Amino acid sequence: MTNKKDAITAYIENHIQNKLYSPGQIIPSESEFCRMFHVSRMTVRKALDELVAQGVLYKEKGRGTFVSQKPRYASFQCGYGFKQEALRRGFVPSTKAVTINLIKADHELADKLKVEINAALWEVKRIRCINDIPVVYVHEYYIYHQCEDLTITIAAESIYDHLAKKNISFAFADQRLEAILCPEEIANDLHISDKHPVLLMSVLAYMKNGVPFNYGLEYYVSDQLPLIQSIYNKNNHSLSE
Amino acid sequence: MTNKKDAITAYIENHIQNKLYSPGQIIPSESEFCRMFHVSRMTVRKALDELVAQGVLYKEKGRGTFVSQKPRYASFQCGYGFKQEALRRGFVPSTKAVTINLIKADHELADKLKVEINAALWEVKRIRCINDIPVVYVHEYYIYHQCEDLTITIAAESIYDHLAKKNISFAFADQRLEAILCPEEIANDLHISDKHPVLLMSVLAYMKNGVPFNYGLEYYVSDQLPLIQSIYNKNNHSLSE
DNA sequence: ATATACATGTTGTAAATACAAAATTACTGT
DNA sequence: ACAGTAATTTTGTATTTACAACATGTATAT
Numbered sequence: 001m002t003n004k005k006d007a008i009t010a011y012i013e014n015h016i017q018n019k020l021y022s023p024g025q026i027i028p029s030e031s032e033f034c035r036m037f038h039v040s041r042m043t044v045r046k047a048l049d050e051l052v053a054q055g056v057l058y059k060e061k062g063r064g065t066f067v068s069q070k071p072r073y074a075s076f077q078c079g080y081g082f083k084q085e086a087l088r089r090g091f092v093p094s095t096k097a098v099t100i101n102l103i104k105a106d107h108e109l110a111d112k113l114k115v116e117i118n119a120a121l122w123e124v125k126r127i128r129c130i131n132d133i134p135v136v137y138v139h140e141y142y143i144y145h146q147c148e149d150l151t152i153t154i155a156a157e158s159i160y161d162h163l164a165k166k167n168i169s170f171a172f173a174d175q176r177l178e179a180i181l182c183p184e185e186i187a188n189d190l191h192i193s194d195k196h197p198v199l200l201m202s203v204l205a206y207m208k209n210g211v212p213f214n215y216g217l218e219y220y221v222s223d224q225l226p227l228i229q230s231i232y233n234k235n236n237h238s239l240s241e
Numbered sequence: 242m243t244n245k246k247d248a249i250t251a252y253i254e255n256h257i258q259n260k261l262y263s264p265g266q267i268i269p270s271e272s273e274f275c276r277m278f279h280v281s282r283m284t285v286r287k288a289l290d291e292l293v294a295q296g297v298l299y300k301e302k303g304r305g306t307f308v309s310q311k312p313r314y315a316s317f318q319c320g321y322g323f324k325q326e327a328l329r330r331g332f333v334p335s336t337k338a339v340t341i342n343l344i345k346a347d348h349e350l351a352d353k354l355k356v357e358i359n360a361a362l363w364e365v366k367r368i369r370c371i372n373d374i375p376v377v378y379v380h381e382y383y384i385y386h387q388c389e390d391l392t393i394t395i396a397a398e399s400i401y402d403h404l405a406k407k408n409i410s411f412a413f414a415d416q417r418l419e420a421i422l423c424p425e426e427i428a429n430d431l432h433i434s435d436k437h438p439v440l441l442m443s444v445l446a447y448m449k450n451g452v453p454f455n456y457g458l459e460y461y462v463s464d465q466l467p468l469i470q471s472i473y474n475k476n477n478h479s480l481s482e
Numbered sequence: 483a484t485a486t487a488c489a490t491g492t493t494g495t496a497a498a499t500a501c502a503a504a505a506t507t508a509c510t511g512t
Numbered sequence: 513a514c515a516g517t518a519a520t521t522t523t524g525t526a527t528t529t530a531c532a533a534c535a536t537g538t539a540t541a542t
Contacts, residue, residue, distance in 0.1 A: 004526075023451065029492060040527045042283075045493090053294075055413050058449045061493050062534030068451030069355075070413070114310075172296050172311070175470045178463040179420035179440040197438035199420040208299045210264065210309030222419040229416045229470065245496075270522060281497045286523090302523050303504030487540075494533070500526085507520070512513105 004039050008047035011037075016056065016067055023069040027057070030065075082128050082136075083158060095156045096127045096134070097189060102144065109141055112204060112215045120144035124155050127189055134190045135225040140203075140216025163213070171208035175201055186219055198222065245280050249288035252278075257297065257308055264310040268298070271306075323369050323377075324399060336397045337368045337375070338430060343385065350382055353445055353456045361385035365396050368430055375431045376466040381444075381457025404454070412449035416442055427460055439463065 015021045028036065033044040048065055051057040059065045086093035104118045113121070122142040127134050142150070142159065146168055154162045160170060178200045187194040199220040206212050220227060256262045269277065274285040289306055292298040300306045327334035345359045354362070363383040368375050383391070383400065387409055395403045401411060419441045428435040440461040447453050461468060 031492085042528090043526060046525090055447075055451070058412070058451065059493065060535085062491085062536080064492060064535095066450060068447075070415075070447055070451040171299070174311075177418065177440055177468040177470065179438040179461070180464070181438055197420040197422055199418055199440065206296075206309075206311055209307060210296070210299065210311040220420070223421070227418040229418065272522085283498090284496060287495090300523065301505085303506075303521080305505095305522060483542105485540105485542080487538100489538075490536085492533100492535075495531085497528100497530080499528085501524105502526100503522100503524070505520105505522075507518100509516105509518075511516085 004037065004043050005047045005050075008033060008037055008039070008044060009050055012047070012051060013056070021067045023067050025067050026064045027067060086130055091130045092132070094129045094132065096129055097125070098152050098155045099125045100150060100152055100155050103141075109215065113141065113143060113212050115143060122147065122150050124150075124159070126155060130225055133224055135221050137186045137190055137219040138216055139219075140214060142214055146213060168207060168213055170205055171210075173203050173205040175203050177201055182219060190219070190221055192221060196221070199227065201227075245278065245284050246288045246291075249274060249278055249280070249285060250291055253288070253292060254297070262308045264308050266308050267305045268308060327371055332371045333373070335370045335373065337370055338366070339393050339397050340366045341391060341393055341396050344382075350456065354382065354384060354453050356384060363388065363391050365391075365400070367396060371466055374465055376462050378427045378431055378460040379457055380460075381455060383455055387454060409448060409454055411446055411455075412451075414444050414446040416444050418442055423460060431460070431462055433462060437462070440468065442468075 012021070012027065015027075021027050030041050030044045030048070033039075033047075034041050037044070048057060048059070052059060055068055055070050057065055058068055083093045101123045103121050103123045105113065105115055105121050107117060109115075109121060110117045110119060115121075121144055124138070124140050124142065126138045126140075128136045128138060142163075146166065147159075147163060150159070150162070163169065179197055180200050182190065182192060182194055182196045182198045184194040186198075187196060190198075192198075199222040201218040201220060203214070203216050203218060204212050205214040205216075253262070253268065256268075262268050271282050271285045271289070274280075274288075275282050278285070289298060289300070293300060296309055296311055298306055299309055324334045342364045344362050344364045346354065346356055346362050348358060350356075350362060351358045351360065356362075362385055365379070365381050365383065367379045367381075369377045369379060383404075387407065388400075388404060391400070391403070404410065420438055421441050423431065423433060423435055423437045423439040425435040427439075428437060431439075433439075440463040442459040442461060444455070444457050444459060445453050446455040446457075
């Protein structure tokens with residue numbers, strides 16, 4: 001733990017996990033943390049703000065800081081990587097039936113990935129399994145010149161990890177959600193009938209500079225694996241419905 | 242604008258909107274903003290951090306702060322209130338076929354909303370339309386003692402607005418996504434066949450203290466209105482896939 | 483007893499300063 | 513001309529101080 005701030009967040013998270021701080025309970029004031037850790041109040045506040053943003057704590061002006069009562073879901077939360085997320089939930093992830101192909105960008109792909117038409121792209125198709133049951137068919141595209149050395153072996157493991165070594169790393173994504181009947185050729189691979197409804201998630205992933213590097217269509221067998229997402233009201237606006 | 246910090250975020254957002262700062266372009270350094278606004282560097286950093294968290298800007302240590310190239314979607318982004326979001330996107334929202342009923346909490350509802358079994362709940366059913374086309378059937382529950390004066394008129398407008406007056410306001414939510422074939426009785430109301438796939442979103446909404454106050458099932462006709470969500474990698478972890 | 487005023491403790495915002503870490507730029511010696 | 517070094521600029525982390533805004537408890541006056 002190199003940061004003083006991170007030491008404080010870790011301390012609080014541990015205390016919550018070990019039930020030394022219970023949901024709804026008030027935790028020490030900012031000045032008390034200053035004394036406890038021999039740090040300035042700004043450092044304490046940064047640590048607390050981080051946990052507030054995650055929904056772990058909440059503050060009330062003039063009263064204090066409290067532990068949220070938000071329950072932690074044990075289900076599948078997407079968006080932060082399939083393999084990692086599955087392992088964290090205690091599932092066994094695997095990848096099957098991988099194909100990679102070099103193609104030329106058509107109008108739609110060029111538009112989405114902000115490359116020129118006919119630019120070289122990797123087309124990757126993968127079936128992701130949880131406990132050996134196929135749960136998602138991924139059909140996605142990467143920009144060839146960012147990853148000329150892609151292989152099936154890499155694609156079976158983690159393309160994101162491979163790209164990270166080239167300083168291409170995930171920062172945020174826009175997801176488009178739709179319910180559709182599973183296309184026939186995909187239904188076969190997912191071991192379901194083509195009358196089965198699937199959750200189609202279109203994902204456009206960006207680097208921190210806002211440049212897209214990965215576009216994909218993910219067909220989830222959502223009755224095998226319902227997806228969970230958390231949203232936060234960052235701005236504290238009062239919401240009209 | 243009462244906050245100095247908010248004045249700076251507004252200034253930068255306006256400059257981006259008016260194309261005075263373009264995507265990928267570097268913006269003035271933190272010290273320059275200090276001189277421009279006659280504020281301390283901490284205030285500037287708080288303003289910038291807020292925009293970085295939203296994905297509007299990104300920073301590079303030792304280089305500077307830049308405008309993201311992330312495109313802004315004109316489609317429907319859920320999670321921040323149906324009416325508000327629709328209006329912002331230039332759609333015309335409306336609510337139809339509202340029913341409200343007093344019921345007693347069964348085991349499942351009591352568990353979700355953290356109330357006792359047989360506690361009084363409002364059961365609300367609504368059909369939400371965009372440009373007069375039904376897009377979502379909402380079947381949800383509120384805790385009676387938090388809102389004893391609920392009426393059909395209020396439910397046709399905005400229950401969240403009504404609750405906000407009682408200091409019950411949305412802070413965050415957990416959403417569960419699934420693709421299903423539309424149940425018959427709901428398909429009728431949505432003017433679709435019961436063989437039509439719909440996006441089922443289960444929403445559990447919390448106040449800032451982490452106590453749930455609203456549980457609902459939302460059946461989206463997602464080919465009429467695909468949902469868009471944005472996710473961010475707050476922790477800057479390197480992601481395995 | 484009740485209401486008012488005050489003191490105290492808490493979070494919120496802001497300033498001024500210092501040094502670390504990383505990238506760029508300018509300089510300098512060969 | 514080129515490589516290496518130093519200076520400069522930039523963001524990252526942290527300290528110290530000050531006051532504002534809000535909530536709560538206590539003492540006081542009526």
